Every structure is written in C-alpha cells, then in structure tokens.
Amino acid sequence: MTVAERTARRTPVPRRGGAVGQSVRDSLVIAWRNLIRMVRIPEVVVFALIQPIMFVVLFSYVFGGSIAVGGSTKPSLYREFLMAGIFAQTVTFATAGAGAGIADDMHKGLVDRFRSLPMARGAVLTGRTLADLVQTALTLVVLAVVAVIVGWRIHDGVLRALAGFALLLLLGYAFSWIGALIGLSVRTPEAATSGGLIWLFPLTFISNAFVPSGNMPTVLRVIAEWNPFSATVQAARELFGNLPPGYPVPGAWPMRHPVWASLLWSVLIIAVFRWLSVRKYRSATG
Amino acid sequence: MPGAIYAEGLVKVFGEVRALDGVDLDVPEGTVLGLLGPNGAGKTTTVRVLTTLVRPERGSASVAGIDVLEHPDAVRHSIGVSGQFAAVDEYLTGRENLRMVGRLYQLDGRQAKKRAGELLDRFHLADAADRPAKTYSGGMRRRLDLAAALVVSPPVMFMDEPTTGLDPRNRQQLWEVIEELVAGGTTLLLTTQYLEEADRLAHDIAVVDHGRVIARGTSDQLKARTGGERVEVVVHRREHIATAGEVLRRFGDGATAVEEHTRRITVPVSGGARLLAEIIRELDAHGVEMDDIALRRPTLDDVFIALTGHAAEAEEEREGTVP
Numbered sequence: 001m002t003v004a005e006r007t008a009r010r011t012p013v014p015r016r017g018g019a020v021g022q023s024v025r026d027s028l029v030i031a032w033r034n035l036i037r038m039v040r041i042p043e044v045v046v047f048a049l050i051q052p053i054m055f056v057v058l059f060s061y062v063f064g065g066s067i068a069v070g071g072s073t074k075p076s077l078y079r080e081f082l083m084a085g086i087f088a089q090t091v092t093f094a095t096a097g098a099g100a101g102i103a104d105d106m107h108k109g110l111v112d113r114f115r116s117l118p119m120a121r122g123a124v125l126t127g128r129t130l131a132d133l134v135q136t137a138l139t140l141v142v143l144a145v146v147a148v149i150v151g152w153r154i155h156d157g158v159l160r161a162l163a164g165f166a167l168l169l170l171l172g173y174a175f176s177w178i179g180a181l182i183g184l185s186v187r188t189p190e191a192a193t194s195g196g197l198i199w200l201f202p203l204t205f206i207s208n209a210f211v212p213s214g215n216m217p218t219v220l221r222v223i224a225e226w227n228p229f230s231a232t233v234q235a236a237r238e239l240f241g242n243l244p245p246g247y248p249v250p251g252a253w254p255m256r257h258p259v260w261a262s263l264l265w266s267v268l269i270i271a272v273f274r275w276l277s278v279r280k281y282r283s284a285t286g
Numbered sequence: 287m288p289g290a291i292y293a294e295g296l297v298k299v300f301g302e303v304r305a306l307d308g309v310d311l312d313v314p315e316g317t318v319l320g321l322l323g324p325n326g327a328g329k330t331t332t333v334r335v336l337t338t339l340v341r342p343e344r345g346s347a348s349v350a351g352i353d354v355l356e357h358p359d360a361v362r363h364s365i366g367v368s369g370q371f372a373a374v375d376e377y378l379t380g381r382e383n384l385r386m387v388g389r390l391y392q393l394d395g396r397q398a399k400k401r402a403g404e405l406l407d408r409f410h411l412a413d414a415a416d417r418p419a420k421t422y423s424g425g426m427r428r429r430l431d432l433a434a435a436l437v438v439s440p441p442v443m444f445m446d447e448p449t450t451g452l453d454p455r456n457r458q459q460l461w462e463v464i465e466e467l468v469a470g471g472t473t474l475l476l477t478t479q480y481l482e483e484a485d486r487l488a489h490d491i492a493v494v495d496h497g498r499v500i501a502r503g504t505s506d507q508l509k510a511r512t513g514g515e516r517v518e519v520v521v522h523r524r525e526h527i528a529t530a531g532e533v534l535r536r537f538g539d540g541a542t543a544v545e546e547h548t549r550r551i552t553v554p555v556s557g558g559a560r561l562l563a564e565i566i567r568e569l570d571a572h573g574v575e576m577d578d579i580a581l582r583r584p585t586l587d588d589v590f591i592a593l594t595g596h597a598a599e600a601e602e603e604r605e606g607t608v609p
Contacts, residue, residue, distance in 0.1 A: 022392065029389045037377045040418060109373035113434070116337045118362035119390040283341075 023120035030114075030127020031134075034101065038135055045135060048097065052090040052143050059086065059210065060150050067211055070244030076151055077244045083152045084164070084236035085209030088229060090139055091172030092204060094132045095179035096196035101128055102183030103192035111281075122278040129176040136172040140165060155241030164239035167262045171232045174266040177273035184280045208255075209233050214248060225252035228265035234258035288348060290315040290442050290473035291336060296345035298331055298497075305331040306342060307497035313475060313490070315441075318468055320488030321477040322590070328497040329477035330370075333446050336475065337367050350442050350473075363391070366435030369446030369477070373431065376420040380411050380430050383419060387434045398437075405433040409463070425456030432463065443467065443474045449483060461486060481586030491586075495594045505586065512584040512592040514539075517565060518552045522575035527551065530574045537565050549577070 017024070038045055059082050064075035102125065105111045114124045144152075144165075154161040183192045206223050207213070213224040224230055235258035237243050254261035291313040298306040306328050313319040321329045334340040336347055338358035347354040350364040374383045381402050388398025406415045409429040414422060419430060428448065435443060448464070449457040464487055468474055478484050484491050485505050492502040501508060517538070521530050527544060531551050534542050538553030545551075555561055562581045569576060584592075 026390060029386055033375060033378060033382075033386050036382065037375070040377045108376075109370075110375060112334075112339055113367070113373055113387075114390065115339055116362060116365065116367040117387065117390045118359055118392060 019120070023123060023126075026120040026123035027126040027130060030124055031130040032127075034128055034131030035134060037101075038131065044097070045138070048093060048135065049139055049142055051093070052086055052139065053146050055086050055089070056083070056143065056146055056150060063210070069212055070247035072244065072246075079151050080153065080240075080242045081212075081237070081244055081247075082210065083147045084233050084240060084242055085204075085207075086147075087140060087143060087165075087168050087236060088171065088233045089200075089204045089209055090143060091136050091168050092175045092200050092229065093197075094136050094172045094176040095182070095200065096193050097135065098128055098132050098176035098179030099183035099186075099192035099196035100179075100189045101132075102180055103187055104189040106184065106187055107189060115281075121282060122274070125177075125180045125274075125277050125281055129173060129180060132176045132179075133169060133173050136176075137169060140168065152242075156239065160239045160241070163259075164236040167232055167235050167239070167259065167266075170266040171229070171262065174269035174273070177270055177277055180277040181273050181280060184277060203227065203229055207233060212247070213250060221250075222252070225250050225255050228262075228269065230254065231258050231261035231265055235262040288351075289313045289317075290351075291319070291347075291349055291475055293332070293336065293347040294345055296332065296335055296342045296347060298335060298340060298342045304497050306335070306345075309345070309494070309497065309499055311475075311492060311499070313473055315473050316468070316471050317489040318474045318476060318487055320484035320491045321475060321494055322479070322481065322484045322491055322586070323477075323494035324479065324594075327494045329494055330446055331497075332494070333367075333369075333444050333475065333477060337365060337444050338362055363438070364440050364442055366438070366440040366443045367446075368432045368435035368443070369448050370450060374419050374427065374434060377418055379416050379418055380406060380422070380433075381415045383430060384433060384437060388437045391438045393438070401437055405436060409433045425452055425459065428452060428456070428460060429463070432460070436467075441471075441473060443472050445474065445476045447477055447479065449478075449480065457483075481590065485586055493590065493593055501589075501593050508586065508589045509584045512589045514554060514556055514584075515558065516552050516582050516584075517555050517562060518550060518578075518580050518582050519565075519569070519576060520578040521549045521551070522577050524549055526574045529572050530569060533565065533568050533572060533574070537561060537568070555581075 060075070060079045064078040064082070065073055067073065067078050069077050069081045102111075105124070111124065179192075179196050182196050186192050186195050206220055207227045207230040208224055209229065213221050213230065216224055231254040234255055238258055249255055289312045291311060293309055293311040296306045296309040297304070309328065309332050311319065311332070321332060323329050331340065335342050336349055336354060338354060338361055341355065349361050352360045352364065354361050375386070378386065384402035384405055385398045388401050389395065393401065406412045409432070411426060411429060411433070414426060419427060422430065432445075432448070445464070449460050452460065461483070464474070464476075468487075476484070476487060489504065490502065491505055491508060492499045493508070494500070501511065503511070517534065519530055519534065521527055524546075527546070527549060531542050531544060534551055534553040538555050540554045542551055542553045559581060562579070566579060
C-alpha cells in the first residue's frame with residue numbers, strides 16, 4: 001500500500017453535522033476537559049468566590065450608611081443598589097481565569113498538541129470560555145445566596161431577575177474572550193493573571209457599580225455612563241428592581257436603554273475579541 | 287515520487303534569527319530519519335513546520351503525500367506528534383487524556399474509549415490509567431505522550447527529542463517502543479541531541495546546524511566521512527610524550543595530535559587490532575608506561591565535531607526560547 005492509499009483511507013472522515021457540528025463537538029470536548037480541571041483544582045474556584053464575598057460584606061457594612069443613593073443614606077438601600085455592581089464585577093473576573101488557563105496551556109505545550117490535531121479552529125478557546133461560563137454561573141449562585149443573607153431582595157419577579165442574571169453571564173462570557181486574547185499574547189500564566197486583572201479595576205470603578213455616577217467629575221461621569229460595564233450594572237439593577245426610589249437616571253443613551261446597551265456591548269465584545277483571539281491562536285507559538 | 291515526509295528549501299525567520307535557512311528533507315516511507323543537531327540548530331522549527339504549527343516564509347513540504355501549506359488539516363489527520371513540545375494535561379488522568387485526544391482526532395466516543403484502553407495496556411499504564419497524569423513519573427508521562435500521538439495509528443510520526451531528560455532505563459524502554467512502531471511500517475522523523483539515539487534508531491541521519499542540513503547519510507557513511515580509526519594513548523609520565531609521539535608517527539597515517547595536560551596522543555591509523563598490538567609492543571620496548579591505550583572508531587560525536595566545529599551538546603541555550 002502506498003502512502004497516498006493509506007492516507008486516502010484515513011483522511012477526513014466527515015462526521016455528522018459537518019463543520020459546525022465538528023466545531024460544537026470539539027468545543028464541548030475542551031469544555032469538558034476544563035471543567036474536570038476545575039473539579040480537580042477546587043482552590044481556584046474557592047478563591048474566585050472569596051473576593052466577591054468579601055466585597056459584598058465590606059461594601060455593605062463599611063460604605064453602606066455613608067453613600068447616598070436616591071437621596072437617602074439608608075444602609076439597606078445602598079446594599080440593594082450595590083449588589084448588581086458586585087455581581088457584574090465578579091463576572092468580569094472570568095477574564096483572569098480564561099487568560100491564565102490559556103497562557104498555561106501555551107506554556108505547557110498543550111496548545112501545540114491541540115494545534116497539531118485535526119480539530120476545529122477556535123474550539124480550544126470556545127471550550128475554555130464555555131467552561132468559564134459554567135464557573136461564573138456557579139459563582140453567581142453562591143454570591144446571590146450571600147447577598148440575600150445580607151438583605152438583598154428582588155422586587156420585580158423571578159423572570160426579570162433571571163433576565164438580569166443572563167445579561168451578567170453574557171457580559172462575563174464576553175470578558176472571557178478578552179482574557180483569551182490576553183492569555184495568548186502574554187504566554188505565561190503569571191503575566192496573564194496580573195495582566196487580566198489590572199485593567200479591571202479602573203473599568204469597574206469608573207462606573208456606576210459602587211456609587212451613583214452623577215456625583216463624579218464630568219469626564220469620569222461620561223466615561224462611567226458609556227462604560228460597557230455600567231450598562232450591564234444598570235440593566236441588572238433595573239431588572240432586579242434595585243433602583244432606589246427617586247434615583248436619577250442619567251441622560252446618556254446606554255443608561256436610558258441599559259438592557260439593549262448591555263446586549264449590544266457584550267455581543268460586540270464577543271464578536272471582536274473572538275475574531276482577534278482565534279486569529280492569534282492560529283499563529284500561536286508556545 | 288517524494289517520500290512520506292518531504293521538504294524543500296524551508297526558510298523561517300524569527301526577527302533577526304534565520305531559524306531555518308533552506309532545509310531539504312526526503313524520508314522514504316517506513317524509514318526513520320534522525321535529525322541531529324545542537325540546541326538552536328533548527329530541529330524543532332523543522333518539526334513545527336512539518337506538523338503545521340509554523341508556516342515557513344519560503345519552501346514547500348508534504349507529509350504522507352499531502353501538501354502541508356495547502357491542506358494542513360488533512361495533514362493533521364495523518365500525523366502523530368510527541369516529544370518536548372506536545373504535552374499531556376496533568377490534571378486529567380491518563381485515560382481521560384487519551385479519550386480527549388481521540389475525540390479531537392474525530393473518533394466517536396465509543397472508538398475513543400476503546401482506543402484509550404488499548405493504548406494504556408500497550409504502554410503499561412493500565413494500573414495508573416485513572417490517576418491524574420500529574421502523579422506520573424517522567425518515564426510514564428513520556429509513554430502517555432507517545433500513546434497520545436498513536437491514537438489513530440498515524441502513518442507518519444514526529445518525535446521531538448523523545449528521550450531528553452529520561453534516565454537510561456526509561457530511555458531504553460522508549461527506544462524499544464519506537465523500534466516496534468517502525469517495524470510496523472510507520473515513517474518517523476526523530477530529532478535528538480543524543481548521537482547514540484540517532485545511531486540506534488535512525489536509518490538515515492541529517493545533521494542540522496544554523497538552520498541548514500550540513501550532512502546526510504547513514505550512520506556508517508557519516509562516520510566514514512570523518513576518517514577512519516585512530517589510536518589513542520595516554521602515557522603515565524609527561525616526559526614520555528615525545529617518545530610515544532615518535533612511535534605513533536611511525537605507525538600512523540597522519541599527523542599526531544597531542545594534548546599536553548591530559549598526556550593524550552592521538553593518531554589516525556589503518557590496520558586495526560593487529561597494528562594496535564604492534565604499537566603496544568613498540569611502546570613497551572621504548573619503556574613508555576601507559577595509563578590507557580585504545581583503538582577508537584569514530585562516533586557520531588566525532589562526526590558532529592568534524593562537521594560543525596563544535597560538540598553537539600556544547601551550546602547551552604534552549605531551542606525552546608526561539609519561538
């Protein structure tokens with residue numbers, strides 16, 4: 001048998017579903033692999049929980065009472081106002097997870113292994129971001145329980161609240177694609193962790209997450225109101241029924257249509273960063 | 287007709303470094319080519335081009351008759367890659383690793399599971415199959431890595447320094463596995479810095495240095511190029527060097543080489559063991575005391591030094607630092 005014959009016998013046996021089917025299957029295989037890793041390294045999941053829980057407690061009890069929302073400094077009002085902000089900040093931390101995970105795969109040579117296999121382009125990254133989405137969802141569940149304990153409530157029904165969580169998860173998924181690009185660019189897990197976190201602080205603080213944007217200096221206020229992150233915070237707050245009575249809604253478009261703005265921003269981020277990441281992945285070298 | 291692995295004029299530049307500067311290769315089906323060279327010579331980059339990981343600036347290549355640049359995905363169905371850069375997931379068990387790789391080779395779940403079981407048995411990993419790979423010894427991890435490359439029994443295999451860092455027993459075991467594979471008809475390209483490894487496994491050897499193939503041939507052909515046998519004498523006392531040199535010059539075919547500080551004198555000879563006996567008698571007659579005397583056939587080390595002007599393992603910088 002010649003090489004060509006042997007090859008002909010074994011080359012692409014297209015399986016059910018064509019290219020899209022293959023892409024979905026390969027992504028799920030990689031997601032499965034990353035979820036197994038999360039189960040075997042539970043520290044990572046636990047540490048991912050500690051920080052937001054600390055934020056909930058610290059912000060609620062230290063700042064609550066000092067920050068006026070809707071013209072009142074009643075601590076219970078601030079606590080309700082705060083939660084959407086903490087939830088949103090928490091989902092953005094998926095960036096660091098995705099970045100560090102992908103940088104680690106590059107570093108250890110796994111990306112080379114995957115790139116030498118006849119698998120769908122982008123499945124390594126999609127699988128990773130899907131696994132992070134699962135982790136983010138679990139984190140949100142735990143965090144919501146803690147939030148209820150400190151006095152957070154939803155006021156407009158379960159369906160609207162679920163819609164709010166869906167928008168938060170979508171934002172987290174979008175941010176994990178930014179993390180994927182960071183991980184592919186910096187090549188070491190340590191750099192990906194710090195590089196994935198540093199920029200999140202200005203992003204999440206120059207926003208409406210922790211304080212109403214109305215009291216900020218003009219430049220910051222404009223940034224805060226157009227910040228993609230603020231749109232999701234505002235949307236979640238609205239859907240949870242957590243906007244305090246008399247809270248002035250800023251005039252900027254994303255603040256007046258936060259659900260649409262949140263959707264648009266997240267979809268845009270996914271589209272751009274998925275494209276950039278997959279392109280980077282194809283030429284990645286470990 | 288080109289061989290199972292074929293490359294012509296591969297050029298790859300990383301910034302200022304010409305990692306590949308016109309590499310040509312032709313590996314007939316069912317044979318093993320040993321790519322031999324120091325770190326940074328371009329061995330790994332050559333493998334990365336042939337396994338579709340890196341696109342060269344110039345040149346063409348085919349694997350199993352498929353153009354690497356035109357149809358990289360078809361090539362990926364026909365190759366297995368193992369070695370220093372193709373890793374396993376340390377948090378997955380051996381079995382999970384193999385099943386994952388099987389699925390990504392587009393086997394269905396049942397086939398992938400069956401194949402994982404077979405390979406774990408074959409590579410003596412069955413007992414450790416359900417432990418995370420993190421707990422494996424270096425040798426076990428290499429075997430798992432090699433098993434992952436064999437999931438679809440690809441007709442063409444690439445191994446990049448498969449035994450680097452292994453102890454002699456594990457190295458021996460891995461060599462046996464590789465020999466078995468080749469006996470089954472697999473075409474293999476193997477990179478190594480160990481001349482012994484190339485000598486034992488490879489039908490043909492290509493010596494690479496500074497991104498070029500500087501010599502190729504069988505191990506014997508390459509050794510012949512370096513010249514024939516030599517006699518090497520280490521005298522006991524420094525003042526005997528001159529006398530011994532005199533004697534060796536008479537029996538030798540060329541100039542003697544003297545290393546004063548080790549009291550070692552070397553001369554090329556032809557005449558084998560009989561001549562060695564004569565030299566010993568003559569040195570004895572002149573009262574030269576010897577610490578050591580030997581008839582040396584050239585090793586691939588000698589070949590390497592003769593061809594490149596430096597030893598194979600002398601350059602310390604890791605090839606991995608060149609992306």
